[in-house]
Amino acid sequence: MEIRFVRAFLEHGVSWKTMRDAHIAAKAKLGTDHPFCAHRFATDGRAILLQQAQESGDVCLVNITDDQREFERIVAPFLKELEFDDGVTRWWPLGRERAVVVDPIRNLGQPTVNRSGVPTRVLARSVKANGSIESVVRWFEVAPEEVHDAVEFERTLAA
Numbered sequence: 001m002e003i004r005f006v007r008a009f010l011e012h013g014v015s016w017k018t019m020r021d022a023h024i025a026a027k028a029k030l031g032t033d034h035p036f037c038a039h040r041f042a043t044d045g046r047a048i049l050l051q052q053a054q055e056s057g058d059v060c061l062v063n064i065t066d067d068q069r070e071f072e073r074i075v076a077p078f079l080k081e082l083e084f085d086d087g088v089t090r091w092w093p094l095g096r097e098r099a100v101v102v103d104p105i106r107n108l109g110q111p112t113v114n115r116s117g118v119p120t121r122v123l124a125r126s127v128k129a130n131g132s133i134e135s136v137v138r139w140f141e142v143a144p145e146e147v148h149d150a151v152e153f154e155r156t157l158a159a
Contacts, residue, residue: 001089004102005036008091013045021065022048029064037089044070093156099149111153113146123147124154 006019014022026035029050040051042061049061049070061070091102093111101114111120118140126136133147140147 001091001104002034002036004091005041005089008093009043009048012043014043014048018046018048018065025064026050094149094153099143099146100153111150113142113150116140116142116146118142118146118150120150120153123150127151 009019010016023035026041026048027033029035041064042049042051047063047065047070050064052060052062062068063070089104092098092100093102094100099113099115100111100120102109102111106112106117107119112118113120113123123136123140123142123146126139127133127147130136133144133151136142136147137144
C-alpha cells in the first residue's frame, strides 16, 4: 500500500525529496516502519500533510516534514488524498468522485468499480473484446460511468 501511496502523491506533484523526508519524519513521529499505511495523509501537491484529531474534535493538518500547521479551510479544497478507515486503506486513483477504488479487502486489492464490485480489468477487457460499452453494461449489470471509468483507469496502467 505504501507503493500506491508514493505513486499517488508523486502523480499529484509531490517531489521524491519531499516523499523521502516525509517518510523519515513520519516513521519517527508515528513510531512505525510503514507510516503511510497506518494514518491519514493528504497533499496539496507540494507537501505531505498528516491529519490529526484535536481534543476539541477538530482536525488539524500538519506538514509532516516541518511540523508546520496548515489552515485546513484554505488547504482542504486542494487536497488529494487516500482514505484511511480503521486501518483499512482505500485509494481512489481517478478521484473520489469517480467509480474506481483500490481496497485491500475487496477483490484481493484489485482495482474495482466501487458500487458493483467488478474488477476494472474484467470490464476493460470485455469492452476491448466486444467493442461495445453498452453490451458490457448489460452483461455485468453496471452503470455506464463505471465501465467508462474502468476503461480509463486500465488505459492509464497500460501507458
